[in-house]
Amino acid sequence: MYEVLRDEIRNARVPGGTQLKAAHLAERLGVSITPVREALRRLEKDRLVSYQSHRGATVIDLSDEALLEFYNVRAVVEGLGARLAAARITPGQLAELRSLHGQMVADAAERRLVGLGELSRxxxxxxxxxxxxxxxxxxxxxxxDSHPVPAAASLWLDAEQAEAHLAEHARLLDALEAGEGEAAERIMIAHVRASGAYRVGGPVGD
Structure with missing residues (x-):
């Protein structure tokens, strides 16, 4: 039950701001109300839902300030990951990353934009x-996982943004191949923060 609801929220099949009525969920999923309530409590601990008086559980819809915090945290963690990866990446791992990037480039060229967000993730x-x-x-x-962005609501649907982000990915992979940790970290941080700025300034996000 918990896994089902978590997956629906993470994939935005249940969007932010949606009220979650335990009785309705139990009926829809064909279970008793007890496991639904337990699942909602676990989702609250995951910060995917919040409880309000007289409203019950609601899927969290982040404010602009919270979104910027989310992307800044991502930038720090993923930036450090890129820095460390430059020192330990193997030829096989680099080849897998370049293959994934190549798939994204090919999809973008053919205007198959919907799946690019998941490939970027x-x-x-x-x-x-x-x-x-x-x-x-x-x-x-x-x-x-704490703030899912569905594939259908991604900056990758914007062909111009997709081209710019693919260029950043290419620079990032070149830095990883060269073992340039500081450069890889710098590129990743700027890349993620740019996604946050776009998300707040526009209707969609990375």
Missing amino acids: RLHLAIADIGGPAFLGQHAHAIR
Whole structure:
């Protein structure tokens, strides 16, 4: 039950601001109300839902200030991941990242933009996992999961933004290949913060 609801929220099938009525959820999912209430309590601990008097559980919809904080935290963690990855990345891992980037470039060229957001997420998290396989990668995943952005609501749907971000990814991969940790960290931080600025200034995000 918890996993089902968490997946629906993370993939924005249940968008921010949605009220979650335990009785309605139990009926929709064909279960008793007890596991639904337990799932909602766990989702509150994950900061995916909040409780308000007389309203019950509501899927959290971040304010602009909170969104900027989210992207700044991402920038710090993923930037450190890139810095550490530059010192430990293997040829095989680099080849996998370049293959993923190549897929994104090909999709963008064919205007297959909808899936680019998820591919970008995979690339970012793969770099964090390479840089910090013991702890940092797990934190990067948890931060991303705390505020899901659906593939259908991504800055990658903007062809001009997609082209600019792909160029940044290419620079990042070149820095990783060269073992230039400081450059990789700098590129990643600027890249993520730019996504946050776009998210606050526009209707969508990375």
